[in-house]
Amino acid sequence: MVTLSEENYLKAIYHLGKQGSVAVSTNAIAEKIESKASSVTDMIKKLAEKDLANYVKYQGVTLTESGRLAAALVVRKHRLWEVFLVEKLNFTWDEVHDVAEQLEHIKSLKLVNELDALLGFPTHDPHGDPIPDKEGNYTLIKSVNILEVEPGNEGVLAQVKDSSDVFLRYLDKNNLALGDKIKVLDFEPFDNSLTIETSSQKMIISNDVAKNLYISL
Amino acid sequence: MVTLSEENYLKAIYHLGKQGSVAVSTNAIAEKIESKASSVTDMIKKLAEKDLANYVKYQGVTLTESGRLAAALVVRKHRLWEVFLVEKLNFTWDEVHDVAEQLEHIKSLKLVNELDALLGFPTHDPHGDPIPDKEGNYTLIKSVNILEVEPGNEGVLAQVKDSSDVFLRYLDKNNLALGDKIKVLDFEPFDNSLTIETSSQKMIISNDVAKNLYISL
DNA sequence: GAATATTTTTAGACTTATCTAAAAATATTT
DNA sequence: AAATATTTTTAGATAAGTCTAAAAATATTC
Numbered sequence: 001m002v003t004l005s006e007e008n009y010l011k012a013i014y015h016l017g018k019q020g021s022v023a024v025s026t027n028a029i030a031e032k033i034e035s036k037a038s039s040v041t042d043m044i045k046k047l048a049e050k051d052l053a054n055y056v057k058y059q060g061v062t063l064t065e066s067g068r069l070a071a072a073l074v075v076r077k078h079r080l081w082e083v084f085l086v087e088k089l090n091f092t093w094d095e096v097h098d099v100a101e102q103l104e105h106i107k108s109l110k111l112v113n114e115l116d117a118l119l120g121f122p123t124h125d126p127h128g129d130p131i132p133d134k135e136g137n138y139t140l141i142k143s144v145n146i147l148e149v150e151p152g153n154e155g156v157l158a159q160v161k162d163s164s165d166v167f168l169r170y171l172d173k174n175n176l177a178l179g180d181k182i183k184v185l186d187f188e189p190f191d192n193s194l195t196i197e198t199s200s201q202k203m204i205i206s207n208d209v210a211k212n213l214y215i216s217l
Numbered sequence: 218m219v220t221l222s223e224e225n226y227l228k229a230i231y232h233l234g235k236q237g238s239v240a241v242s243t244n245a246i247a248e249k250i251e252s253k254a255s256s257v258t259d260m261i262k263k264l265a266e267k268d269l270a271n272y273v274k275y276q277g278v279t280l281t282e283s284g285r286l287a288a289a290l291v292v293r294k295h296r297l298w299e300v301f302l303v304e305k306l307n308f309t310w311d312e313v314h315d316v317a318e319q320l321e322h323i324k325s326l327k328l329v330n331e332l333d334a335l336l337g338f339p340t341h342d343p344h345g346d347p348i349p350d351k352e353g354n355y356t357l358i359k360s361v362n363i364l365e366v367e368p369g370n371e372g373v374l375a376q377v378k379d380s381s382d383v384f385l386r387y388l389d390k391n392n393l394a395l396g397d398k399i400k401v402l403d404f405e406p407f408d409n410s411l412t413i414e415t416s417s418q419k420m421i422i423s424n425d426v427a428k429n430l431y432i433s434l
Numbered sequence: 435g436a437a438t439a440t441t442t443t444t445a446g447a448c449t450t451a452t453c454t455a456a457a458a459a460t461a462t463t464t
Numbered sequence: 465a466a467a468t469a470t471t472t473t474t475a476g477a478t479a480a481g482t483c484t485a486a487a488a489a490t491a492t493t494c
Contacts, residue, residue: 005481026442039482041443046480058442058489089331099325106323108316114306222451243472256452258473263450275459275472 002052004105007074008033009043010052013063014071023060072136078104079125080115086126087119093126094168128159128178128214143214146184146194154183155215162212170209175200182215219269221322224291225250226260227269230280231288240277289353295321296342297332303343304336310343311385345376345395345431360431363401363411371400372432379429387426392417399432
């Protein structure tokens with residue numbers, strides 16, 4: 001049995017270490033989970049004991065195959081619930097995170113898979129993040145950060161990296177949504193801002209905003 | 218903040234004490250929650266401290282108004298999730314309990330109320346139990362145990378008291394479902410069994426089964 | 435490459451929720 | 465109503481998960 005706390009650590013390692021392949025440091029996990037390094041060390045030992053993580057003192061941690069699968073299943077549940085909340089329960093994309101954070105720990109294989117079916121087997125959540133399948137696999141969308149696009153080129157907004165309320169509400173307020181066609185017009189070296197054009201408007205976005213927008217060409 | 222454990226105790230007191238009005242004994246709670254009397258005493262003190270329960274040493278416990286409301290909200294969530302699982306996710310009525318037991322602790326007012334709307338504001342769960350509204354109120358269906366019905370009379374199966382897998386599967390196997398019209402034909406004093414007739418069959422049910430069937434006339 | 439800074443681990447303490455065993459209060463029996 | 469039985473509470477222990485402070489290991493700087 002994997003506890004709620006263990007699941008949260010597995011998820012943190014999974015996200016920080018690119019699905020668990022890259023070694024993750026104690027401090028990085030502590031920061032992500034908002035706990036202390038000493039707590040992380042304790043938990044990592046427990047995960048290693050359960051064969052969910054590979055741990056060498058002072059060398060950081062990676063996930064084992066079963067750890068990676070357990071983490072992917074939590075992420076799968078999180079993202080499916082996010083889709084459910086937006087599509088079926090009228091949540092906005094900035095409201096879903098906290099609730100999905102609770103729902104991701106519900107244990108029932110039937111529940112996840114039926115939910116998946118109810119939603120029509122979605123491949124991405126409301127923020128454009130991919131939803132792992134039952135085996136923990138997903139196909140990456142080949143999207144690039146909008147700052148790497150040469151002025152003159154265009155693409156479709158495919159993913160947003162920051163999922164905080166403020167950022168998502170900024171996008172709503174400025175009429176930017178996943179799936180929108182965006183053309184990059186100009187990069188301003190003075191403040192690293194970007195001028196972009198959508199079907200409805202021409203606008204300037206700050207570097208802080210641009211860093212979080214990913215488009216597929 | 219009410220913890221998961223506290224919610225389970227509130228629910229037990231709510232159910233054992235007829236929505237919290239009747240004093241409930243320590244041992245009764247321990248049995249319901251499958252814990253020990255000493256653990257119950259500890260928890261009751263905590264609930265009293267938080268003004269969720271009224272507690273006098275050796276005299277049992279009742280719920281305060283805020284305790285009653287908190288308990289009713291947990292029950293509301295439990296029963297709404299059960300309806301969701303059966304109506305939207307193809308669960309059978311004997312599969313819902315364990316999952317609903319987890320889902321009932323998810324904290325989000327918006328979630329409960331949107332779920333309620335998605336399901337069309339149901340008044341009863343798949344076992345015929347009433348679903349409390351936002352204020353914790355519900356209207357009782359006036360149903361009677363089938364053993365109290367005089368032979369010759371008939372009614373509609375409105376509620377089943379036992380919600381264990383085995384019992385619910387027994388009903389499925391024998392084609393008995395909520396809403397079925399049932400006529401009581403004969404009571405057998407030797408083993409207290411009952412002969413009943415539905416639209417599809419005539420059958421004998423044991424006293425153990427009859428005790429759990431409630432019909433509205 | 436020695437000195438300093440940072441990161442990580444260890445040791446010990448705290449909280450929540452649980453338990454067992456013993457003591458205290460209440461209920462039941464004769 | 466005294467003796468016995470049952471219920472409830474208290475006292476002290478345990479496990480999970482967290483913390484602070486100090487020690488140990490690794491990284492960085494001069």
